[in-house]
Amino acid sequence: MENKEPKMIVKTNVVRVIGENNPLRLSSGKYLAPIDIAYETYGTLNQDGSNAIFICHALSGDAHAAGYNSLDDKKPGWWDNMVGPGKGIDTNKYFVICSNFLGGCSGTTGPGSINPATQKPYNLDFPLITIADMVKVQKLLIDKLGVKKLLAVMGGSMGGMQVMQWAVDFPDFVQAIIPIATTTKLGAQSIAFDAVGRNAITADPDFQKGNYSQDNPPAKGLGIARMIGHITYLSEKGMHEKFGRQLRNADSYSYDFNSEFSIETYLEYQGQSFVERFDANSYLYITKAMDYFDLEEKYGSLSQAFNKTDARFLVLGFSSDWLFTPAQSMAIVNSLEASGKFVSYCNIQSPYGHDSFLLEPQKLGKFLSSFLDSIYEPRIIKNETKTNLKKKDIYSRLRARVDYEQIESLIECNSSVLDVGCGDGTLLVNLTRDKNISGRGIELDEQMILECIGKGLAVIQHDIEKRLSNFADDSFDYVILSQTLQTVANPEKVLKELLRIGKKVIVSFPNFAHWRCRLQLALCGKAPVSEKLPYGWHDSPNIHFLSMKDFENFCADLNIKIEKKIPITKNRLSPVKLIPNLFAEEAIYLTSK
């Protein structure tokens, strides 16, 4: 016999949040009453009510996010790999709520509910609803549960839309906003897929203008809609790796129209099993709510939409998601960052397409737990966490120490700082602790991003050369580019951008004209290798080589003002005074326009 963990048994509750005589005004202007909400909770609300997390589900989800509804249940809730004791969303620590959204078909009022006016199901008489309507009703539930504030609201896909609507409509109620694999508005292609799905449902003769009986739903139409949806949830690559061109149960083609490729039968099975658990009318209402969602149009701009909230945002996307793309995640991040909100972002590498938010519990869980913990149990890390560092990384950290102290000396207290290429966030943490700065970071490495998030830093995963244009002029008191200028493709463009977005720019780089370098080339005829330039000509991440003189000429050509320079050398904390371009191994410059 298998030795299994005991099943976590949860009950789906239903509560009336809108009574029959007190109808809710919807976005469309129509009124709806009564409204019941199905929900589940996991974990325990703590005494000061500071550990409550609300989870918003996606198109085909429901209130049953985790655990089992009974001992006989074969399948756990839809996000059971993420929500539970010791999991990414740790129910030993947090009190988690999930509810079926308005218009759904799993306990919450929707088109399948009884219309009090007719005592029959609403069907297509149910009013059209929006994401904002869903969130309005979710807030009523939270109030009803006696929860006074939320630590976080999170959700993937359409769940992420609700998450963002929470930030817009209840800006002071939530501390952390976590939209995952989502967008502030569908693009034309997604609207198109939704429209085709709806067409398939309404074209089914069993649809009967929505007045089908539960015994005879428009199964073919809903199945086709689900098949289309399912294709968009997987990546082309992931799907091909799983199914390829396998035939279901034959070695050669059947030369008839039966389903014979494994992917065909898989999709048909997905379509059929969806029909058993989902209502076709709900599908119409929900996809329409998605199509309508457009924070930009509704509020004039995204910045305007998010204007009122001071919540911290963690935006997560997945590299292979082609339904709600990384570019769409980036658009959310751009607007938040441009308006000075606290936002961290990572485009998590995953092969599973849009469904990654359900299929990457390990990777996603680390981001969620780090971010939640950084808010719920904030800490400044004094001693660095030990990780498996590569030799290159160790070197870069040792090196960093010396110039970090010098860089700190250049920065005034209470200023705003952008660290471009911030690594694990050490410098930003130091500056926050010692100078009370408000800091932000840009970094490319996923693991580094995770470390920064754990330290409570706002950090964006992005290529710095493409990132800077998002910031307005003079967005920061200081921008730091430490040991990175020599690795970017276009140093001139980068430096100009840094000087546009920062009032002052601090640049550090290894000095190529140090005497050891000069000697090696002049006397030995070899490309220099030194402690500050430790790589061979062929394996160096440095793609430009410059001396202090080169940099100073460059600044003169570009009309960049050098306010201060600190030539440094190893094992000495005080700057090099004698012929710095000959004796300094590294140089730090404070520049301005």
Next chain:
Amino acid sequence: MENKEPKMIVKTNVVRVIGENNPLRLSSGKYLAPIDIAYETYGTLNQDGSNAIFICHALSGDAHAAGYNSLDDKKPGWWDNMVGPGKGIDTNKYFVICSNFLGGCSGTTGPGSINPATQKPYNLDFPLITIADMVKVQKLLIDKLGVKKLLAVMGGSMGGMQVMQWAVDFPDFVQAIIPIATTTKLGAQSIAFDAVGRNAITADPDFQKGNYSQDNPPAKGLGIARMIGHITYLSEKGMHEKFGRQLRNADSYSYDFNSEFSIETYLEYQGQSFVERFDANSYLYITKAMDYFDLEEKYGSLSQAFNKTDARFLVLGFSSDWLFTPAQSMAIVNSLEASGKFVSYCNIQSPYGHDSFLLEPQKLGKFLSSFLDSIYEPRIIKNETKTNLKKKDIYSRLRARVDYEQIESLIECNSSVLDVGCGDGTLLVNLTRDKNISGRGIELDEQMILECIGKGLAVIQHDIEKRLSNFADDSFDYVILSQTLQTVANPEKVLKELLRIGKKVIVSFPNFAHWRCRLQLALCGKAPVSEKLPYGWHDSPNIHFLSMKDFENFCADLNIKIEKKIPITKNRLSPVKLIPNLFAEEAIYLTSK
């Protein structure tokens, strides 16, 4: 009144290629007779019959590729922007044939044709057909027309599948094979889309197991299938740029289930108009033929499939095509190249997705005409064509001349040569003319690729660092890497790969230890700038800097044998003899394992 070009009027002919008493054996083992083919021709077959081009159409195309069928016709043929006098496929020069494929619904025998056994339409009694069946019938047509050989077969999408089948089944009949935006086998995602489309058709109650009347076809089902297909033909970006979230004819949401986004109405219109011109049963048969197409499975491997042909291949893909992706085009190229076939490839930059093959007549036309001309009217270009060169390019050409002559001196006659980073192909043309080599090139720049193709060279557009692994050990007598080692990210990996695939490798690079460089760094403390290293530290495409000594140490470390070195300097044709690492501006090495 508009002054228009006179309409080119063409007639669609129908010819019987299989008589009633002489049935054709199909891939499925079933027999079919009679078979009629609808076709059109444009231009005139020349006296030696060397100018005939056959065009294969895609899923929804037909024989009417170009011109108008009558003066009243409003729309020209489906590829009218490509086929005609002076166009990409110039009918003043070439004789062009296009026919509706087997199983189609535009004049060629298909499921809508009369079954002689019943005197009623076949409908689903029509046997399943394959791409190979289609091509078999196309060949019968070509024979019937008295065409003894084809200069080229070309086509996009499913047309490209037929093109490749031509190369497999009639390897000696065609000189040039041009598959465009296509694949040798559908992946799981494409099979999935096809399957959903077929499900939508067969789920339509009007489908009647295929026995619908022409007055009452399964319009909704076929319309949905077409809508799905149409989404896959456009890129997400292209679609969004064209339609975005525009509402059709309102400023605000209607809050009902009518189509309101422009993209919805556009797709529905596409679906409806398709129903008027296309037969649902044909759609089933054709998509199934596409799903079945798998050259790799059928012949053991792609190399095996293409084994018998000596035709020249031009494979073209489009950057934004997500239905038949550039990676799928690359797979065709890889197998052809690995088995030593003549193949050129370009991934044409275009925003229009899969439909680019219909929507980029200018770009695509240049590639087609250059390639066709290079075979029909071959030439070796002696004087370089004048183009608008950037300063950087001019410099690189001037520089190239000196080391080209030295490189030529290292290469034996009648050898095989791969030029990695071949530019406009000048060196390969010179070597072909002077040393009778058989050459191939790799290059990244689209315009350079086009120039190479015009010169009759086999050239692949690819990043050299990702490309080399495709070649087998010792594939070439010589591999040339001219002035490129210092620009690749990983010189060690590149050099090792070059030595794996070439018996000898010729490498040239600027010598960083030339006395001028040494002096500039040693005395002036500046990063060197010289004639051979003409860039500033910040704007150089060179990302590594190496001296002759560095390279020689590097070769010693990697056990690379230096067979010959030619240190050169400007304005002198003879090699530098005195202290080359001090006096040579550039070095050419002949190396081997």
